[in-house]
Amino acid sequence: MRLRRIFFRIVMAGYTENELAEDLNQQEYRYGFVTDIASDVAPAGLDEQVIRWISEKKKEPQWLLEFRLKAFEVWKSMEEPAWAHVAYQKPDFQAISYYAAPKQSKKYESWDDVDPEMKETMSKLGISLEEQQRLTGVAVDFVMDSVSVGTSFKAKLAELGIVFCSFSEAVQEHPDLVKKYLGTVVPMTDNFYAALNSAVFSDGSFCYIPKGVRCPMELSTYFRINAGGTGQFERTLVVADESSYVSYLEGCTAPQRDENQLHAAVVELVALDQAEIKYSTVQNWYPGDKEGKGGVFNFVTKRGMCETQAKISWTQVETGSAVTWKYPSCVLKGDGSIGEFYSVAVTNNFQQADTGTKMIHLGKNTKSTIISKGISAGKSQNSYRGLVQIHAQAENARNFSQCDSLLMGSECGAHTFPYIECKNAGAQIEHEATTSKIGEDQLFYCQQRGISEEKAISLIVNGYCKEVLNQLPMEFAVEAQKLLSISLEGSVG
């Protein structure tokens, strides 16, 4: 087996001790703890002052402040989208705090320096630091409330010319790169949440892989919303220069809270000629309790731009969030470029997910593959929404889509809304979708072999999702399998 090398970053946002105690009493959501570290939180509300305050706090250059202010202007003129198959109380954008950072903002040089509270947080997240360090010399860059706290592996990456750091750091140290690519894939005018993010983004990750470099380890960011009453608005920008390769992992958790927390992130991927980016997400934001109270609103814009013969592959395992609105997409601009989307979305209790992808075929001989597996249980609503668009000049384009939905329980819903638009006669598009309940005969077969119903469901569901799980790096796949089982616990009565 290939040595696992993961460069970890964790982004988090603060909370109270009471909440911590309460959270620990509730076992349903394993990641519902709150890390007790004092944080620096912006006052609630959003106006030009707050944006200037954030920008100043981060010592940003003038162009970035202007970028934010312009985005804010755009955002004010936009309306929250209502077309998705989800229903929720619209967030009060003036009641949210747009910036939260732990007061401890020093950058650590080694793990020993890391605040024990943070280490505790990480182990609760299931990341055994010791084990990782023993395995590799894994460098874990642990960023909490948007501040980077561990960088021991940076030197090694730097030797190859790879930049992997927090977004704020990138703005200070690599302003040209950031300026060149920021907003080029997801323009600030793209949609309501993207505009909001562009105005107020707190931090995030930046990654640059130079020409011809194959990143020798998987780069990872772990996101965590921590502070109460805050929104999280991180921004990720990954640039893979010509003929380079990078595999990037992203994990998300949040503490249990009665209120709904807003997460509106933007991820931009740039794959230049012949570059390849593999972007994997395991999203497990707090989904709300069994009565549908609380949980994260996950409104995310993710898009990648593929230049000539470049390839972008999105893999996502979505088990968390109260409401998800997310469509990781590929713009296949260059001839011969390839886009892939592999997704597992699980909803239980009162969760609602409207997720899918867009494959925009602009270049000749472009190819895209969509494999989506939806699983709905409890009273949840799970929708696949996708667009395959073949433009007139996209000669010989190919798309294959397979969207399957599995229903568990009579009160949930599974929906499929694919849009297929073809303006080129040389294209071949195939779309298939199925919806069915979990096979009773399969369950019976497993049980007849002595396997309990719960385990049988887990087995069958994991089998059903295999095509997608196979796309994940092995450690993530194992974690994802566990998450699937946890998410569906008690879903069949």
Next chain:
Amino acid sequence: MLEIKALHASINGNEILKGLNLTVKPGEVHAIMGPNGAGKSTLASVLAGKEDYEVTSGEIVFDGKDLLELSVEERAREGVFLAFQYPVEIPGVSNVNFLKTAMNEIREHRGLPALSAKEFLSLVKEKSALVELDATLASRAVNEGFSGGEKKRNEIFQMAMLEPKLAVLDETDSGLDIDALRIVAQGVNTLKTSDNATLVITHYQRLLDYIVPDYVHVLFDGKIVKTGGKELALELEEKGYDWIKS
């Protein structure tokens, strides 16, 4: 080992089993024969605990336990194995993973430690040879893309792995060619001990040329109407089921 008394069972309000009695002792092989619609497969499903069937009266005692009180998986863990007439496909779940999960659940129930990967794999190798099952099938998804014969052999392979006390073979001969039939029967015969028992449910006599029963029962209209030795099967073959009906 197994005692069925005055069993009545129905599906969707239609009574299928109408007072069935059967006693099976360790070491015995019983064959249940009967025309289509007699209730053969219903008996197999009721023994395994399929929920679609409602037991309206009667009892089933297995090893001193009230079988009807047990869930499907508890019955399996107690040692009831059903070789399905139509084994289901489970995409994405490998045969090995499936069997390992099943074995360890059963072992846990019996207070045994889980098998190590090495122990498990050597067992797979040994038992798959028994039914001449291609070793690569073990790593494929459960029954997915298996031929009819492979599915049936896979059932017997699982039976060999799980070592049940009572094996119920539901029309295991259906859809098998003569070679596959021989292999399957050989597997069943090899697994036979003085402690376990086999219930062979079949429409045709030909399987009984290979798995020789101690008793042959004729099931008709939800009841066992005739019981005899292995020669009864031959008689049935010769005279047809109309002989029973009249």
Next chain:
Amino acid sequence: MSENLVAFEHQLGKTSLSLPELLTQEAKEGIARQASFPTTRDEPWKYTRLARVAGLSVTPIAFNGAPTLLNGMETIDVIFEKGTWSCSTDVEGLTLQSANAISPEAWQACTTKGHVQHLNTLTAQGGVGITVAAGMSIQQPIRIIHRCSGERFALVLHHQIKVEDRAQVRIELIFEGEADQAYSNVLTDFFVGKEAQVHVDKWQNTQGNHYGFYNERIYQDRHSTFRMQTLTTNTHFTRNDVEVFSQGEAAHTQLYGAFFGRGQQLIDNHTYVHHMAPHGTSDENYKGVLWDKATGVFNGKVKVYQDAQKINAYQSNKNLLLSSAASMNAKPELEIYADDVKCSHGSTTGQLDAQALFYLQARGISKAKATEMLVGAFCAEVFEAVQSEYIQTAIAEQLTS
């Protein structure tokens, strides 16, 4: 553009039907609220522009009077032509009347939704009311023929077809003629009783610059069967909305369609099947063939309601693009709220199999002829479902010309 819908409604005049007050009120409010024609920002019209329709200046054709009977031999013909309508023969178990003669009570089950239906509710100038009595099986097919030619006319009709319990009937809906700058809006309601069987073959072949909007609403009671084939050829602009309310247990619905677009033609097929009761089945199969700069749209939606268990719904949409400027937009949707269901859809868009084409050419068949044969084969499933010999023959001729 502002309020162009209101203006458009005005030029169509007032309906000659006696509809319930509530219904017309709802339509009025709907038009007032919307005020202008939908744009491509409105989801149901995402791929179909209505600007040209909004700009039409038309005069409505009224169809008055009682039905005239024609001598029916092999078919029972109901013909709408040049402001008169005629229909044939009295057959046992079959009642034919002008839609104008239908009482408001008998329209009670009607609803109105969207601007096309609103316009129809407010401005329909006739239609036919057909009732097939319980248990009756009508041997001859009933052909409802719309034969309108001319320019700047508006044909707005509302038909009502009641097929009572256990009755059987075969219907043909035919649209023909040559029109210029004309507008059609034909709404047909089908009430399909318990265990009743209805077969409909629909052929849209109105040539010229004609904008056609066709709505079929089907209400199915338990154990009923409804089958409809929609064939669209030679039309400049066609929008079909077929909406099925499968309200009774174990009803079966079959919606098949084939559309052929050439030149700058636009053909938009919307289907919406509501599975509201358990054990229902539906089978949809639409084939599109597009040449030149034609545009095709297929939007098929299946909704399974929460208590509608054991539903089996299948939908297939396959399209051929036979020239580089043709385009196709497909949107197969599933909205499912019950768990014990089997629903699937498939959609493909592509070209003719190059190998098959080569094979035929290698046997000495010209490319044009080979293409024609393969297109025929591509649509065979739909053609074979058509029972109307008249339509079959006409389409076969068209495809080979």
